[in-house]
Amino acid sequence: MRYEAPRTLDQAVELMSAESGLARVLAGGTDLLVQLRSERIEPDLIVDIKRIDGMSAITAERGGFRIGAAVSGAVLGEHEGVTALWPGVVEAANLIGSTQVQGRATMVGNLCNASPAADAVPALIAAAAQVAIAGPNGRREIPVESMVLSPGKNALEKGEIVESLYLPARPERSGDAYLRFIPRTEMDIAVVSAGVSLTLDEGGRITAARVGLGAVAPRPLLVEAAASAIVGTNLDEAALDALAAAASAACDPIDDKRGTIEYRVDVAGVLAKRAANIAYARAGGSR
Amino acid sequence: MSQIHVSTKINGDATEYLCEPDETLLDVLRDRLGMTGTKEGCGTGDCGACSVTLDGRLVCSCLVLGAEAEGCEVGTIEGVAEGEALHPLQTKFLEHAALQCGVCTPGFLVAAKSLLERNSDPSEEEVRYWLAGNLCRCTGYDKIIRAVLDTAKEMRSA
Numbered sequence: 357m358r359y360e361a362p363r364t365l366d367q368a369v370e371l372m373s374a375e376s377g378l379a380r381v382l383a384g385g386t387d388l389l390v391q392l393r394s395e396r397i398e399p400d401l402i403v404d405i406k407r408i409d410g411m412s413a414i415t416a417e418r419g420g421f422r423i424g425a426a427v428s429g430a431v432l433g434e435h436e437g438v439t440a441l442w443p444g445v446v447e448a449a450n451l452i453g454s455t456q457v458q459g460r461a462t463m464v465g466n467l468c469n470a471s472p473a474a475d476a477v478p479a480l481i482a483a484a485a486q487v488a489i490a491g492p493n494g495r496r497e498i499p500v501e502s503m504v505l506s507p508g509k510n511a512l513e514k515g516e517i518v519e520s521l522y523l524p525a526r527p528e529r530s531g532d533a534y535l536r537f538i539p540r541t542e543m544d545i546a547v548v549s550a551g552v553s554l555t556l557d558e559g560g561r562i563t564a565a566r567v568g569l570g571a572v573a574p575r576p577l578l579v580e581a582a583a584s585a586i587v588g589t590n591l592d593e594a595a596l597d598a599l600a601a602a603a604s605a606a607c608d609p610i611d612d613k614r615g616t617i618e619y620r621v622d623v624a625g626v627l628a629k630r631a632a633n634i635a636y637a638r639a640g641g642s643r
Numbered sequence: 644m645s646q647i648h649v650s651t652k653i654n655g656d657a658t659e660y661l662c663e664p665d666e667t668l669l670d671v672l673r674d675r676l677g678m679t680g681t682k683e684g685c686g687t688g689d690c691g692a693c694s695v696t697l698d699g700r701l702v703c704s705c706l707v708l709g710a711e712a713e714g715c716e717v718g719t720i721e722g723v724a725e726g727e728a729l730h731p732l733q734t735k736f737l738e739h740a741a742l743q744c745g746v747c748t749p750g751f752l753v754a755a756k757s758l759l760e761r762n763s764d765p766s767e768e769e770v771r772y773w774l775a776g777n778l779c780r781c782t783g784y785d786k787i788i789r790a791v792l793d794t795a796k797e798m799r800s801a
Binding site: 357358359361382384385386389390392393394402404406428430453454455456457459460542543 | 647664665667686687688689691694697700701702703705706707708710711713754757758772773774775776777
């Protein structure tokens with residue numbers, strides 16, 4: 357195995373493209389080093405992207421924020437601007453692992469690892485985040501919900517590297533929230549999770565919403581029917597029930613030791629409701 | 644495999660070493676530099692026994708490659724006491740009997756020191772969450788938490 361720490365993104369892409377064997381990007385390493393140790397993967401090349409300019413930066417852009425691929429959870433959580441604009445995304449990212457893991461783990465890594473239960477991803481889906489990708493054929497941007505294809509498989513082509521995530525600007529009276537269920541109080545993998553983002557008009561009526569669900573299907577889901585169930589409402593009881601029903605209907609979970617199918621389907625609805633209530637309150641809505 | 648030459652600072656001292664590309668910082672510290680205060684527990688970032696600071700951030704050294712430390716500042720348990728003078732956390736761990744077998748202790752001390760550098764007056768809940776990634780199978784945690792809170796109190800009044 358070779359270790360390279362290029363100084364530019366172009367060099368990184370070139371290294372990743374030129375490698376005929378297995379090449380892996382190293383940012384926080386909290387998934388990669390575990391996979392190396394267990395010999396689940398045996399890469400021929402590791403490209404550490406932390407020496408590349410801008411990869412560790414959070415930059416204000418068009419009223420939103422661009423989060424570099426090497427920004428750790430700890431750095432993200434200390435950023436007042438992102439925390440104020442997208443509190444649900446930050447709380448989701450900060451739920452991953454321990455203080456030690458937060459010191460290294462990145463949201464982009466959480467996304468690229470392509471776990472159906474990744475904590476950051478449903479919140480990023482609700483936030484309509486965009487993924488900026490650099491590759492041998494140039495740059496492209498894709499919506500975050502297109503990134504995870506199946507457990508462990510992401511949408512990157514040979515030689516491609518995620519450069520950053522873009523969290524968009526938001527209108528007045530917007531809020532987001534993320535909740536996960538785990539049987540412990542911390543340091544666990546989501547059994548079910550839900551992220552909700554919404555925007556209100558002056559009367560507290562929801563004008564736009566997005567709902568993301570995690571750990572209830574082979575990949576994190578954008579549930580448009582759940583969002584439609586609350587748009588145009590003041591998040592009254594009937595709207596919340598319709599939201600829960602739509603969220604549950606979208607689930608296609610596995611049965612495992614952490615949760616049964618029935619349990620996950622039911623809890624997805626409950627968490628979607630609770631996250632929507634928090635997002636509604638954060639947007640300044642009152643009922 | 645050709646070895647990688649790394650220049651770094653460990654506990655303030657300029658240090659150079661050679662390591663394999665797939666060798667962790669934990670293995671470098673223990674096996675190449677003889678700094679065995681940092682312990683290996685799980686090797687997968689779950690137990691916190693190998694906690695060190697990397698450019699001031701608390702991390703698991705088992706989840707860092709030795710090669711990544713190039714140009715970085717590493718802080719280990721060996722840098723916590725000043726010569727023979729124990730750090731207040733070490734004194735309080737002894738006073739409160741916050742250790743039994745001792746394997747987790749270096750990790751707890753490095754992690755707790757990192758907390759107190761950021762927050763001189765943490766609540767019990769904040770201490771428990773901060774240290775949630777440090778596992779101890781002996782003490783039941785209460786003595787450790789009390790030792791950290793007592794240290795914080797003493798350092799505030801010092």
